[in-house]
Amino acid sequence: MPRTVKARADVLPALAEVFREYGYEGASLSLIGQRTELGKGSLYHFFPGGKEEMANAVLDEIDGWFETRMFKPLRDEADASAAIRAMLADTLSYFRSGRRVCLVGALALGDARDRFAERINVYFAAWRDALASALVRQGLDESEARPLAEDAVALIQGGLVAARAMDDPSLFERLLARLETRLLPPAKS
Amino acid sequence: MPRTVKARADVLPALAEVFREYGYEGASLSLIGQRTELGKGSLYHFFPGGKEEMANAVLDEIDGWFETRMFKPLRDEADASAAIRAMLADTLSYFRSGRRVCLVGALALGDARDRFAERINVYFAAWRDALASALVRQGLDESEARPLAEDAVALIQGGLVAARAMDDPSLFERLLARLETRLLPPAKS
DNA sequence: GTCAGATTGTACTGATCAGTACATTCTTGA
DNA sequence: TCAAGAATGTACTGATCAGTACAATCTGAC
Known part of the structure; x- marks a missing residue:
């Protein structure tokens, strides 16, 4: 049954985008239906657990992407x-x-924070720890790497908030460019 | 009619907290009613424009606080x-x-971003510009102050996201302590 | 071709949403 | 004391919410 698997996975990107744009509570089933081009019947066929299962499926995909890719x-x-x-x-x-x-x-x-609190926590901690690990292998002490990684993760998240708030994507680019100079060792080639 | 003014202003802190905790869409009128201990009649008496006027009143107060205080x-x-x-x-x-x-x-x-886009933009820009101004008076060039102020505002916002995500208030404290060393001139007294 | 099971559309449920209407109660100034 | 108007509680409106039920349709293995 390759079609089942394919169809469910095909829906995830559109699903993710709806949650990103409208939040968990704001992503109504009718909106999800429009964006995924799936009726309620199909939606609940693929995700019997409803919205919560949809969001968890999206988070699974995001987790997987960040884990393997970054x-x-x-x-x-x-x-x-x-x-x-x-x-x-x-x-x-x-x-x-x-x-x-x-x-x-x-x-x-x-407002859906509590519902996904554990996953959210793990995602942030994993990013910070992975980055700290790379910084240590670059030669930094654990005591320097930890705070720097913490700063970096916060800066990225804040950059997303600020870029959206000021409607200025170039702000995010500048932020990341400056972050690079703080994360990479000075003047190597 | 001093009582009118007082009552409306008295409600704002509770109102702000509801919006903070649940977001704009998530803050239902019944929830707002509970937290403010005001019935619908009173709420629409004080805020004839409904939820949008309530949120704007809260944003007015926040703007005022940050403007005069910071x-x-x-x-x-x-x-x-x-x-x-x-x-x-x-x-x-x-x-x-x-x-x-x-x-x-x-x-x-x-999801209510568009509704308050202009105010959100102004708030972030004002913070960045005010901080940049202070940095310039501390002796930095405009070309150094701008990016540093941009970083600082993003870091603060990201710190709030990360601290909440990892349920770790001390993270926010550490972030601000490190930020202070970047914003203040080295080793003066 | 046929049939089991996958997939889908449609019509519901009861709850809750923002907002309105309005009669009642309270407060205040005279 | 008493009216004017501020403040409030309650009962509604129609819309929309998440989720359910189920019959109809489609698909692929045989």
């Missing part, structure tokens, strides 16, 4: 600096220069 | 460093070490 390289790649540069580039493109919101961050601020 | 001193106070230190201390206490969310930031990420 966190794992940050933890494991031999060239830590390259992994950090790749992380920044991926961050820029994933969030569309700040035009796209971080769903996890939006959930953290919104 | 932005104006940052722009005008003779001792720029003292104003920056005061800003950081006020930020810490206002947001309750990250336990309290920034309503403006939450609105920026949420």
Whole structure:
């Protein structure tokens, strides 16, 4: 039954975008239906648990993407600096220069926070820890790497808020460019 | 008719807290009624424009608080460093070490963004510009002050997101402490 | 072709939403 | 004391919410 799997996975990007744009509570089933081009029958066929299962499926996909694409390289790649540069580039493109919101961050601020609290926590902690690991392999002490990674994750999230608030994607780009100079070791080639 | 004015103003703190906790759409009138201990009759008596007028009243109060308490001193106070230190201390206490969310930031990420887009934009821009002004008076070039102020505002917003996401108020405190060392001139007394 | 099961559309449910209408109660100034 | 108007409680409106039920349709294996 390849079609079942395909159809459910096909819906996830549209689903994610609805949650990103409207938040958990704001993403009504009628809106979800429009964006995914699926009726209620199909939606509840694929996601018997309703909205909560939809959001969890989206979060699963996001977790998977960040884990394999960013966190794992940050933890494991031999060239830590390259992994950090790749992380920044991926961050820029994933969030569309700040035009796209971080769903996890939006959930953290919104009214559905408690419902996904554990997942939200894990996502942020994983990002911070993976980045700190890369910084340590770059030669920093744990005691320097930890705070720097903490700053970086917060700066990225805040950059998304600020870029959206001021409707200025270039702000997010500038933020990431400056962050790169703080995260990479000075004047190596 | 002093009582009218008093009653309306008395409701604003509770109103603000509801919007902060549940977002604009999530703050239902029944919830607002409970928290403010006002029935629908009273709420629509004080705010004939409904929820939107309530949110605008709250934003007015927030704007006023930040303007007089933080932005104006940052722009005008003779001792720029003292104003920056005061800003950081006020930020810490206002947001309750990250336990309290920034309503403006939450609105920026949420589904009611378009409704308050202009106000949100102005709030962020005012903070950045006021801080940049203080940095310039501290001796920085405009070209250094601008990016640093931009970073600071984003870091604060991101700190609120991250502190809430990881349920760790001390994270917000650490962030602000490190930010202070970046904003104040090194080793003066 | 046929049939089991996957998929889908439609019509419901009861709850809750923002907002309105309005009669009642309270407060205040004279 | 008493009216004017401020303040409030209650009962509504129609819309929309998440979720359910179920019959109709489609699909692929045989």
